[in-house]
Amino acid sequence: MDKETINSNCKNKPCPVETTLNIISGKWKCIILYRLLGGKMRFNELKRLMINITHRALTLQLRELEHDGVVKRTVYAEVPPRVEYELTALGFSMEPIINSMYDWGLDYQKNPIV
Template identity: 50%
Template sequence: MRKQVETALAVCPVEVAVSVLGGAWKLTIIKNLLGGRRRFGELGRLVGPVNPRVLTRQLRELEADGLVNRTIYPEVPPRVEYSLTELGATLEPAVAWLGRWGATYAESVVADH
């Protein structure tokens, strides 16, 4: 378990969720993995303007936290695919709700300006 998550466990469940999901691009990564397995390059294109080092770091944290599987195929060149674990897939309703909330918020902000 990552130290950040371990510390959050002593505070409250909301802090645990923020510690696990609060990194740059993490929820967008999860949203794009809900559709199935993705290779690194494909995932990077789907996520958007993310630096490959940042994407790698976030994927490793999601893997360490038990939300993402990383499968390496012994081919030349090596093929690596990412997918959600069973636990990661349970985030689907939360990601859908956050997507709806974000769209509503964006519309509200545009209407106010």
């Protein structure tokens, strides 16, 4: 993309990059999205895969992703209650972004520039 196109896309309105970052910003959101690419997961399954995240942080990040329409939360009427999280169609549309981030991170881990 050339400089003129980049600047015209962001004139008098939020930049599309800013819009994307508003949805996926946060230390854990991209990791949550990456984990959910594999399918539905329960809260504790996610928590076990993300050992450094606190219960509260995971709850808040999932709520924000749900609010933005990227993640769907399903509560089943069972005792004890069962809750599952999955990506919506909008969430799956972010798969190329998440995969690109994965690939970039893998390349960087192999050849860090320090």
